[in-house]
Amino acid sequence: MSALAPMRAEIGAVVADLEISRAWLVDPASGREGPGEIVVEDGILEAVTWLDAGEAEGVDERGVVVAPGFVDLHVHLREPGNEDAETVASGLAAAAHGGFTTVCAMPNTTPALDDPAVLERLRGAAATSGSPVRALAWGAISAGRAGEALAALGELADAGVAGFSDDGAAVASGALLRNALAYAGALGLPIVDHAEDPTLTAGAEANDGYVATVLGLRGWPSAAEESVVARDLALLADVVRDVPAARLHLTHLSTAGSLDLVRRAKAAGMPVTCDVTPHHLALSEEWLAGARRWAWEGSGDPWADGSRAIVESPYATALRVNPPLRAIADSAACREALLDGTADAIATDHAPHASVDKDVEFGLAANGISGLETALGVVLAMVDAGLVPLGRVIEALTTGPARVLGTPRSDRPAPGLVEGAPADLVVFDRSATWRVDPDALASRGRNTPLLGRELTGVVLLTLAGGRLAYDAPD
Numbered sequence: 001m002s003a004l005a006p007m008r009a010e011i012g013a014v015v016a017d018l019e020i021s022r023a024w025l026v027d028p029a030s031g032r033e034g035p036g037e038i039v040v041e042d043g044i045l046e047a048v049t050w051l052d053a054g055e056a057e058g059v060d061e062r063g064v065v066v067a068p069g070f071v072d073l074h075v076h077l078r079e080p081g082n083e084d085a086e087t088v089a090s091g092l093a094a095a096a097h098g099g100f101t102t103v104c105a106m107p108n109t110t111p112a113l114d115d116p117a118v119l120e121r122l123r124g125a126a127a128t129s130g131s132p133v134r135a136l137a138w139g140a141i142s143a144g145r146a147g148e149a150l151a152a153l154g155e156l157a158d159a160g161v162a163g164f165s166d167d168g169a170a171v172a173s174g175a176l177l178r179n180a181l182a183y184a185g186a187l188g189l190p191i192v193d194h195a196e197d198p199t200l201t202a203g204a205e206a207n208d209g210y211v212a213t214v215l216g217l218r219g220w221p222s223a224a225e226e227s228v229v230a231r232d233l234a235l236l237a238d239v240v241r242d243v244p245a246a247r248l249h250l251t252h253l254s255t256a257g258s259l260d261l262v263r264r265a266k267a268a269g270m271p272v273t274c275d276v277t278p279h280h281l282a283l284s285e286e287w288l289a290g291a292r293r294w295a296w297e298g299s300g301d302p303w304a305d306g307s308r309a310i311v312e313s314p315y316a317t318a319l320r321v322n323p324p325l326r327a328i329a330d331s332a333a334c335r336e337a338l339l340d341g342t343a344d345a346i347a348t349d350h351a352p353h354a355s356v357d358k359d360v361e362f363g364l365a366a367n368g369i370s371g372l373e374t375a376l377g378v379v380l381a382m383v384d385a386g387l388v389p390l391g392r393v394i395e396a397l398t399t400g401p402a403r404v405l406g407t408p409r410s411d412r413p414a415p416g417l418v419e420g421a422p423a424d425l426v427v428f429d430r431s432a433t434w435r436v437d438p439d440a441l442a443s444r445g446r447n448t449p450l451l452g453r454e455l456t457g458v459v460l461l462t463l464a465g466g467r468l469a470y471d472a473p474d
């Protein structure tokens, strides 16, 4: 399967010597994409050579691709507190297997990351793991993520958090979010909000619509997300008058209406960014009914063409996710937002769970999809369908999320194929396939609706900061 010989080096070791010729290089930092070669020596990207057409016959984007290491703004590493679902070590191994060299961990651990001591613990676990993948963290917005009082944002900023989020829940109090936007802005850091009005989603199971109605699942309205997006944007407009550096990032937006609100706010010059997930880009509510076709292949009515759409048993709890898988039109809106730049980044919302939290009836199952290792395959399916160019997808996995994080510094990535910099890149075979079997996953969370499915796009090598993070077996 692998187009490269394995490195036969230890994970974490400095890559002494690597040459990849006749590859397709994608470098969003310089805006270049085309055939070329790279050379890595002692961890440094010594040479990036772009070939002209005459030298590159037979090399195209369907072969071996080299791109900057991916950056994921939204992962749940579960440690401390829920190590049955994931540990920092298993999460970073999953990241490397997915081509990610930087991940930003959400603070909804137990205890919550609302104190620099919890960040130190995360850093300690990352160092002990031996993985060279960067583990950044969002600090909590509110103490204990309880939504009542601001956490010690200044102390968390001094300790090096990437910004602040109460992800898992929205900040219900407008007054608290307003203060957080102002305070974080003064510290030069973004606020990341999970847009959901919990009073509209209590007991909700599936996107409010035809599929939920037929299946008898309680509806989760788009308005629960859109009303919070609208409120957040109004608060941001208020805050930027006094604190021009305030920044808002809306994560895992899933509806056409939310994305349209962000589109209009950006057009008005508001300092807002957002991300969409691979599952909202490529899957739809039809999967709850047992359909297993990509969102762009669906009609929105999995029963319309009878048994040809229904291939799996319905109510698979691996599909229970927050926000829920949406309508076909919402998935199309996510892709449109990616194409026109409304969505700045693709973030996985990697949410591993132990089987005990998923092997229950649908309405009781924990929300979340284990997504780090399947993200590339899912977005490449979209590229294969001719819906989004490869270069745009790579941009949304590298320079897009890096811009959300802000000016590069020692712990913030600056993705790019830059000669003389430590090699931080992913090498993948664009056309090879792999099967998403539990044994193929490094994450402890096997809660993915893609189990058993063949995905196109096999990660061969991941190098983070000049060190080996992942090397495909022979």
Ligand SMILES: [Zn+2]
Residues within 6 Å of the ligand: 167, 168, 169, 194, 251, 252, 322
């Ligand atoms: Zn969330």
